[in-house]
Amino acid sequence: MVFVLDRHKKPLMPCTPRRARLLLARKRAVVHRLSPFTIRLKDRSVQQSTLQPVALKIDPGAKTTGLALARVEETSEGEVHHALHLAELSHRGEEVRDQLRKRAGYRRRRRSTNLRYRPARFLNRRRAPGWLPPSLRSRIDNVLSWGRRYQRWVPLVRIAVERVKFDTQLLQQPEISGVEYQRGELAGWEVRAYLLEKFGRRCVYCGRTDTPFELDHIQPRSRGGSNRVSNLALSCHTCNAAKGERTAAEFGHPEVAAQAKQPLRDTAAVNATRYALCDELRTLDLPLTTWSGGRTRWNRARFSIPKTHALDALCVGEVAGVKVGAHQALAITATGRGRYSRTNVDESGFPVGSLMRRKQVLGIKTGDRVRAMVPEGFAAQGTHTGRIAVRANKHFRMGKVQGIPARFCRVLQLADGYDYAVVATTLQG
Ligand SMILES: [Zn+2]
Known part of the structure; x- marks a missing residue:
């Protein structure tokens, strides 16, 4: 989809690329931004549109x-x-x-x-809450x-x-919650997420991590084992099948039963970063769920x-x-917006040359998306489109192409700290 803005740069509903091409061809819209592709309508304001x-x-x-x-x-x-x-x-x-x-x-x-004497400084760092x-x-x-x-x-x-890997509200007492996982109920999926976290996404018997997991009854169902979480462990298909009708202890893993009985600590279940993220997202003044x-x-x-x-x-x-x-x-x-360090060093840590003080050369900075149309007679002749690396001598580099004269460069999109590509896999559904 293509993002669409009105003539006052207020957002409208996104449109299909086909419709965007039509609007651009009829000169009803202009390109506002390349990645993600955004157009701006010249003749429409948000009041005239249904959102x-x-x-x-x-x-x-x-x-x-x-x-x-x-x-x-x-x-x-x-x-x-x-x-x-x-x-x-x-x-x-x-x-x-x-x-x-x-x-x-x-x-x-x-x-x-x-170098000159620098006294040691201790405990001089302060961290804001x-x-x-x-x-x-x-x-x-x-x-x-x-x-x-x-x-x-x-x-x-x-x-x-x-925000969380699994819902502790839904699993009020996780160790005694039942799992009706065959029916595909929501609670069953919360239990699965809980077990994945509890056993660190690895088979409790062989330690494999790169496999689809099955829920294994430590005391088998056929021998009176319950569906409770404290009787469930994470297992790969091979181990689960090999274990058969035996208990974990009979299968040679007595530690698993004890591990399963231990509740997962809350701190391990929630992720501090995610909480911080939610707090920050609230500053956008939109309802947050x-x-x-x-x-x-x-x-x-x-x-x-x-x-x-x-x-x-x-x-x-x-x-x-x-x-x-x-x-x-x-x-x-x-990608970030450049580096704080102003000196490059070699493998031994000695300075090699120095970087420019200024970020821009003729109004262009490293990371800008540029189209360079270099005429014949120059080493870098031809049309080049991509991210540019600027040089103080006004001859830039794009990928492997060196010596692109700055005067033939036209900025298509300013560097904004991100690089863009389309994920190749086509999705269906
Ligand atoms: Zn296994």
Whole structure:
């Protein structure tokens, strides 16, 4: 879908690419933004249009966060969510951590190196309440930043976030809750999510992690074992079949029964980052609802939706149905906006050259999406489109092409701290 703004840059309902092409060809609209593609109507204001409610749905993850925009349709059974836009936002947590570690290393060196005396400083760091490690802060800021953007591009009415892995309210006393998992009830899926977390997503017998799991009765059903969570363990298919009618102890794993009886600590069940994310999202002034991962998994199973980050986001919350259509997810990668360090170093840590003080050269900065039409007679002749790396000598680099004269470059989209690509897999459903 293509985002549509009115002539005052207020959001309207997104339209199909086909309709957007038509509007552009008839000169009724102009291109507002390339990624995600957004057009602006020249002759329409928001008062002249009918808007439908759009929800932003978020499935936060450590490396990738799923984002989905859905048009909400009220039916007699409940809400049906039609996908308008799917995206997978890749965070740069690791990168932030590595950069900070590197900086700490440089600073530490100054204490031992042959420089002027620097007295040691201890306990001189103060952390504000609500402080989070910079890598987590970066993740939250990424999601918040996209929340703000979507608010500018579509008529958002609410946000739904998967806040917890499973619903502790639904599992008031998890260790004695029953699991009617064959019937596919919501509670059963909460139990599954609970067990995945409890046993760390690995088979309790062989320790395999890369396999679909089955729920194994520690004391088999045929020998009076109950359906309670405290009698359930996570097992791979091979181990479950091999165990057969034996108890876990008879199968050679007496520790499993004790492990299953131990309740999962609350702190392990909830994720501090997700709570912080919800607090920040409330600043967008939209109604916020929070849901559990068990419900997401249940929805995905009920509507037979394949597992991707973006589709997980679409399945968050209480819905009677989801319609995916022929959508492709937009892959958004956080790239940052350049580095704080102004010196490059070689492998031994010695400075090599120095970076520019200014970020812009002739109004262009590294990361801008640029079209360069270089005429014949230049080494870099031809048309090049992509992200540019600027050089002080006014001859830029794009990918492997060096020496693109700045005067032939036209900026298509300013660097905004993110890189974009379309996820190749076609989704159906
Ligand atoms: Zn196993």
